[in-house]
Amino acid sequence: MSSGTEPYSVQRFRGGFALVWREPPEVDPEQKRRRRQLAAQDRASAESEARTIWEGADDSPWTVERIMTGYMASIAHKPSHGRTQDAWKAMKPFWQNVDPAMIDEPMCREYRRTRKVEDATARLELMKLSTALNWAMKAPHKHITERGTVWLPPKSERKTRHLTRKEFDRLHDGMIAPHAKLYALIGLFTCARPGAILDLTWDRVDFMRSQIDLNPVGRTQTAKRRPVVPIGDRLLTAMQEAYAARTSIYVVERAGKQVGNIKKAFQAASERSGVHATPYTLRHTGAVWAAEAGVPMSELAQMLGHDDDRTTQQHYARYSPGYLKRVADAIEKGRISA
Structure with missing residues (x-):
């Protein structure tokens, strides 16, 4: 069926x-x-x-494919559904006919060897598999009574790739399409996630207050929280021009339709400018620039949509001009600097 x-x-x-x-x-x-x-x-x-x-x-038997199909149907209403679908497309050739009870570390390691991706991607895919197996084991389903152990690749240290101001200008100049140029400015100056930018509609842009509400009406805030963010002067000018020329309810549009994926525009701009960047690079770039300017981690956390500033500090505190300086002074001088 x-x-x-x-x-x-x-x-x-x-x-x-x-x-x-x-x-x-x-x-x-x-x-x-x-x-x-x-x-x-x-x-x-x-x-x-x-x-x-x-x-x-x-x-039919509860193979991994049947489990994944049932699990994805159960989360069809959740934001994670699309990403799980994408992960399963990559996983399916290897896992579809596997008996869940037979899964073990050697099998997972073999899968890792077949995937020409970063450890983080393979780890995410295997975590999706483990979650689906848990779903099949739990009440009221209890589709399976036994499951194997899913081995995960080690969690690598996350590297924050960001651009200098000159690099961003070169990248922006390398963008030809108006929707790509606008996206780049929104991505940099709001630190918003790619999905939030592509989902943004004009009714959530408040020109009077110079604010953008990144969270659509009816969307439940998840761990990837979408905050209300300010619109700076440069972005305000670009958005006013885009609003005057709009042919769609979506802020980032092309030929009157919502843009579903902006990656190709970034790939083309990267080739033209010689500056490698992805849509997510702009979020990191804006955060690093703010940290370098001395913005407190608590404020930056709100801009990034982090629930608290622990995650923010982990990735961006080292870019602050006074990062650990008081500690270094205390060691060297025997006192804490003002």
Whole structure:
């Protein structure tokens, strides 16, 4: 009953809801759409009912693929769903037919060797696998009674790549498309995450107060909190010009449509300018510049959307002009400097 990473959907039907799916080609070459009326009358209950029906409709073994499919269906409403889908696309060729009870450290190490990616990426993928196995073990599912041990690559020290002011100007000059230029300014001067910038709509830009609310209405704040941030003078001018020329509700738009991915624009600008950067580089760059100017870590944490300043200090405190100077003075002079 599955057809890819989205095996079914819950849709409106006859005043209520229905479970909708397409059979795989080997079962139905025409892949006609099939529908089953649900008893639930609200969306949340319908999603739960559909999940129960779907999981119970298949009597095949609970392989890793079946577990991942069920787990992804259970988190379809969560922000982590898209990233889990992307991870599974990379993981599927290796893991799809594996018995979860057979997973062990040598198997995980072999998977790591097959992936030509950084340790952090492989670690994330294996963590997704472990989370899905836990989901399959827990009540009320209890789809499996035994699972193997997932080995994880060591957690590497995170390196903060940032640009100098001259490098940013070269990169910005290397951007041709207006939406890419605007994105770069927003990314630098708000320190916002890429997803928050691409989701930004004009109704959350307050020109009177010179503020941007990065969190859409109805979105629950997660660990990646989206704060309200100020608009500086340079960014304000660019946003006013973009607003006057807008053809969409989205701030970063192209041909009247939301831009779903900005990576290609950065790759092209990096080649033109000779300055390598990714969308996330701008977040780090803005944070480093603020730290170098002496901004307190507590204030920078609010700008970055960190719940407290421990994470902020871990990555950016060393860029502060007085970083550990009082400690060094105490060691050298026997007293703490003012």
